[in-house]
Amino acid sequence: MNTVPEARPMDVVLDAPRAAAQDAPPIVELRGVSRRFATSLDFAAKLAKRLGVKVREDVVHAVDGVNLSVRKGEVVGLVGESGCGKSTLGRMVAGIMPPTDGTVLWHGRDLKALSGAEARQAKLRTQMIFQDPYASLNPRLKVAEIVGEAPAFHGLVGRGGLDDYVDEQLRRAGLDPALKRRYPHQFSGGQRQRIGIARALAVQPDFLVCDEAVAALDVSIQAQILNLFMKLRRELDLTYLFISHDLGVVEHLSDRVVIMYLGRVVEEAPAEEVFARPNHPYTRALLAEVPRIEARKRAFAGVKGEIPSPLNPPPGCHFHPRCPHAFDRCRVERPALREIAPGHRSACHLNDAA
């Protein structure tokens, strides 16, 4: 039997890192990670409290007991609706926000236990890219300074070589180095995102956490930036956590998809698998509502009900007030995230029925 598969040239390029990621060691691993915020009291409430009135300080459960690992070389897409905790989870993965409970392992080692120098290393090698690059670019610095500041400070490049080094980062991000004496406000949204990417690349990261990095861009510019992310992945062997509310973008880019609802991971699987065989009722509802350009004059329905407040999440399965299949157990017991097929995990009591 001939076992050599017919290779299409495109597959060779794209599937190589994907296959490698299967058993690669995790770059980051979260174990039982939660993050809570105390909502700050407004003035009236503070005053009332001081006067002895009982005021409940509300606690937001932004992330609630999440296990997640990102292996070297893979692109993990993180999706979910507004307020479900994607950005909070992303910040903890990037090591810029400590969890309230649980452990974040970086290359197998507890982030909290790293020495000063190691912690700095960890921070440099993981970079975040945000939705609004403008807010994260210092308006008073020229592009060359924005991109060159960190590598110069951390001694990644000598003073003499800095100019060339900055040019190389800009070229990589698809910007003409001739523009490097300009200020951020002189650029369009897409170009600013490229500046943000050049700045991140300048410290030689191996892991990028992109939080809605293309959400603010027009489709035609979004396509350019997505292509850039894919090109950089191949050239620099990068690993990504790609946070987005746009399922089309996530489907296109990711090897593995993680779906969150109200602070918890409800489903996790290889990308093809999630889109072909969604298991969790929330995932299925979400996929049914995504507008598709292929659909013509379709009947929309919407998922009934509102997204509940994380201040006061429903007991049991967080999705039960909106779930068409909810039964008694769902209202009291949190469903565990369980493997239902190789690499495919889902948190729903229905899977226990069999």
Added chain:
Amino acid sequence: MPPTLEVRNLRTHFFTRAGVVKAVDDVSFAVDRGKVLGLVGESGSGKSVTGFSILGLVDPPGRIAGGSILFQGQDLAGLSEEEMRRLRGNRIAMIFQDPMMTLNPVLRIDTQMIETVLAHAKVSREEARQRARDALGQVGIPSPEERLRAYPHQFSGGMRQRVAIAIALLHKPDLIVADEPTTALDVTIQGQILAEAQKLCAESGTALIWITHDLSVVAGLADDIAVMYAGKVVEEGPVTQVLDAPLHPYTVGLIGSVPSRNHRGEPLRQIPGMTPSLLNLPAGCAFRARCPRAEARCAEPPPMAEYRPGRFARCIHPYEEAAAA
């Protein structure tokens, strides 16, 4: 009978200190009873200004510099501010991306809705209240009686948008202009609102203009589509024909950029370059610096032409057959 709305050669320009911004520059389209027109384009292409022009909401330094806006055959451009006010919120309504453009943060929902009813209808307060309650129920707000007594900040974003839609529905208008009303909402909530919009057109015969940058929403919702680029409609026609067999190179590029139109993991077909500034736009086709089919003739302004029955494009060199989009 004339169509509910017919816009002919509309020009809305902003006379700024830096120069004339031709935000809307020769835009024509029509929308009929019970139909949905999707007005699509990228940011800055002139979609919102087109919507504001229809409602008579363009403020200086902007003004309508030419063309006509025929509502049930009557030219709105010729109406006085007072006559326009009477139509607005009554026969013609607008829904904005930010529902707080419609809602007053310091007033209870019932106060706002009752005032809106009384502004255009001679009915008792009690009847106005009843209408408000019905409208909230119609857009799927649970326990409308209770909700009437709430303030806008007590609602989620999706609920607020539904209240704004309910207000737009109060007088069963003949035309609604909806400007990106679901762009800030999550898909499961967007689905609810799109469902309401569909029901509305089907049941009350309202004509709807749905402004969006999202081709996928238009694909599922609209009957016709008009694609804007740099202040002009560059392509127009029935949704299926425009999306399946686009004529204009910009439309082809836009559809090709949508991730689901590409093979997973492969580079997306992207449009090179970026949208030009509308300030001092050079003559000729505004897309030519980015167009793969551009030629010398494109330096002349291309006219809008009907290439197939009902299929218009503003291009001298359109794709003849279904392009690989």
